[in-house]
Amino acid sequence: MVSSNIDKLGALIVAMVAYAASSPFATLRSNRIVQGEGFGIPSALPAWMAGLLLTVIALASLVALLRREAIPRLVSAAAVMVALFAFIGEAAAFLTPADNTYARVAPATGFWLLLFTFALLAADGISRMRPGPVMRLLYLVTAMAIIAAILLSGLWADLSVMKEYAVRADVFWSEASRHLVLALGSLAAAVAVGVPLGIVCERVPATRAAVLNTLNIVQTIPSIALFGILIAPLGWVAAHVPGAYALGIRGIGATPAFVALFLYSLLPMVANTVAGLAGVPRESREAARGIGMTSAQRLLRVEFPLALPVILTGIRIVLVQNIGLATIAALIGGGGFGTFVFQGLGQTATDLVLLGALPTVGLAFVSAVVLDALIDMNSISPARKDA
Amino acid sequence: MRALPYLLRGLLLALLMTFLLVPQTMEPLLRPLAQSNAPVIYNQGSLLSLTVQHLLTVLAATSAATVVAVSLAILVSRPAGAEFLPLSRSLVNIGQTFPPVAVLALAVPVVGFGEKPTLIALFLYGLLPIFESTLTSLTTLPRAVVEAARGTGMTGAQRLLQIELPLALPVILSGIRLSVVISLATATIGSTVAARTLGEVIIAGLQSNNLAFVVQGGLIVGALAVLIYDGLSALERLTVARS
Known part of the structure; x- marks a missing residue:
């Protein structure tokens, strides 16, 4: 029509x-x-x-x-x-x-x-x-497959970005894996610490304000400063705590970047865990108590599954944010795609900037789509948000 | 006890002003962070003028972002712009995945080094929270109120200006607050492309391995963010109380 x-x-x-x-x-x-x-x-x-x-x-x-x-x-x-x-x-x-x-x-x-x-x-x-979550994932996979096919076909071999890539292919993949380790590793650490901390905050209201206020203040410190500030204490730990150096802890490089990303990730994780658990309907809790579930059973089988979409939203925020922030790690020698961005800015070589910026944007976009789909799949009510 | 938070904020403001106006007073506190013969207080420009420049950059970018984002949100929430509603929602969703460093770095080839790429990155980044909050508040206003306004014979423009926007104001302000706080921190990254912001102090510290510089730059930005956040929250409460 x-x-x-x-x-x-x-x-x-x-x-x-x-x-x-x-x-x-x-x-x-x-x-x-x-x-x-x-x-x-x-x-x-x-x-x-x-x-x-x-x-x-x-x-x-x-x-x-x-x-x-x-x-x-x-x-x-x-x-x-x-x-x-x-x-x-x-x-x-x-x-x-x-x-x-x-x-x-x-x-x-x-x-x-x-x-x-x-x-x-x-x-x-x-x-x-x-489209539903599965359909959106299918679109994403199709788009990625097309781009991968073009990359592998050598169709872009004469483009300037690919020429920058060709001369530093090895470095590119090691920086890529460094970027992923920083972003995903700090996310995993934040989930491991943030979710239990969120549960404690939800159960013990007295701790809630203190924890959330502290984490709020961490968020106000600009990323480049936080990365820098951590250099000193971690350098001290590396030099004075037995075994720390052997574990790879250093004052500069990836360690302060990892810790900074972890600290930034805690607030969304804790806040969303608290919000997710607080949003569990009273009737569900009462019903679980009524059929004789213990406190641990209620948490694991009732409250946690109901709170999962909100917790996943926290994970989405953290992952997208960390993929972006990990570029800053390059300023303190932490590696990642930021290495190319800042080298490119320094040499006014736009192609090199693109070599760092495009994969970062792509990675952030893909993780956002995947996590949005996961959130939708785990929402119990069929009502989806638009877009 | 209720006065305590105000007292703490007043103290923070006083400390910040003292530091900016007479930086030398804080030298003893920062001395242990610098190496023995390195300068303790940033000496390649006045901290006060950098702070003012930093705030002006954020103010300019946020004002432009507010005007554009609120206008766009009004447009797509009217019947005439309703076609753009689903698209604008997905755009906001996608836009938030662009890392600030990437936006900044990609703007440099187009507009050159300096303030401009920073303003562009802050503007684009500031749009999203304001657009999202304005749109949410305009599309979730109590239907009864809007219908009542229509019933009294108000025109579309009158309803918007006299009913919808005043009711949505607190939520719009919360979007602006979020945008300002993000911009305050993001503006520091602008100094990697030669914008004059407080990031200059931090980057100088990173380059010369001078922790005192890093800490003072970071703390000034942190203090500004806390104070501005509180100020705007207070403004929001005022508008909620009035409406």
């Missing part, structure tokens, strides 16, 4: 596409740090590819303008995004002069804007369908 009036989001998308398609699609620079020259779609690609890309974009814009149903919108947005991904690689191969290893081709404003515009259209399609 073609709706009679024009869709407002569709009109917005067409305006954005018109602007983006006339902006440079890719830039060519003679080396990695100089200013570059922008190429629009017609000059960045061989004629037939440029024609194909522009046709796909025009068709998808028409769908956005005239069709309101979710599925055509999602399908056309996905088609444009796949085309953009494929052709930016082709543009890099096309624009790079032969036998020139210094020249760099990077996506330019037009590419990013087109990607954003059609991601918007895809997001609109998905949010109109209100």
Whole structure:
């Protein structure tokens, strides 16, 4: 059914596409740090590819303008995004002069804007369908599989980010695993300490205000300061506590970063555990007591499962926050993707910044989607929040 | 006993002001943190002017974020903008997953080093809590009140200005408060791209291995955050009491 009036989001998308398609699609620079020259779609690609890309974009814009149903919108947005991904690689191969290893081709404003515009259209399609958690995970896996296939196919090999990656592939994967260890390890520690602490706070009201206020104050200390402040006490521990050094505890590097992330993670964990347990309906507790469950049984079999969605929300907050904050660890020699970001900023090498920033954003996004799905699966009431 | 929290805050404010106006008074306290011949108080610029600059940056970014976020939330909660409602909710959800460092670093190639990337990152980061709280409060107003206003013949604009916004104000303020506190801490990261904020003190400390710098930078930002958080909470209680 073609709706009679024009869709407002569709009109917005067409305006954005018109602007983006006339902006440079890719830039060519003679080396990695100089200013570059922008190429629009017609000059960045061989004629037939440029024609194909522009046709796909025009068709998808028409769908956005005239069709309101979710599925055509999602399908056309996905088609444009796949085309953009494929052709930016082709543009890099096309624009790079032969036998020139210094020249760099990077996506330019037009590419990013087109990607954003059609991601918007895809997001609109998905949010109109209100997919359940399993469906959302399927979308995520599909998107990841497409990106992985493009990465493995070598289609992007001529792009500047991949050239930065190629010269430091080993370092990239060791920093990636360092980043994950920092973010996930501190999360695990925060769950192990925060959930029991939350249970205590919920049972013993006297401790609640003290614990939550202390953790609130920790949150106000800026991350770079907290990372720095921990250097001194941990250095002292490493030097004076027998066995600490052997365990890998150091004043600088990953240890203070890990401890700082752990401290930041405690507040959401404790606060959400308290809120989750406090939200358990009185009738459920009474019923559990009525059938003769002991206090421990009630906690494990009734209260905890009911509080789980709220606790999982805490885990989601912490994980997304930690993945972002772990980039700061690089400032104190703690490693992680931040290493590339700060090196890139120091050398004004944008491609190197992207090599650190893009995986961080991707990782945070994937964990948010996965945990949102988990939260929905564990919610007992079928009522889901929108989006 | 009820006066104790106020007393503590007054004390914190007095300490902060003393430190900013006459930094040397705190030298004995910070001395043990610095190495023997290293400077104890930040000496590459005045702490007071950095603090003012820090606050101005946060103020500018938060004001812009408030105007944009509240307008957008009003727009999508009207019938004319209802089409954008599901999309804007998912955008807020996705936007929150962007790490501040990444936003900052990605803004540098576009606008260059200095205040600008910091303002952009703080603005984008500040939008989300304000948009979310404004939207939540506008879409969960008691239906009876809104219907009554409609019944008395108020126009859409009148209902918005005289009924809906005043009722939503406390929740909007709580969004602004959250946004300000996040921005205060995030602004320090701006100094990695050469913005003049208190982060400069902390980074100078990290680079010269001077813990005294790190602690004083961190404590000033922490104290500012606690005081501003309390101030805005008080403002919120005032608006709740009035409405």
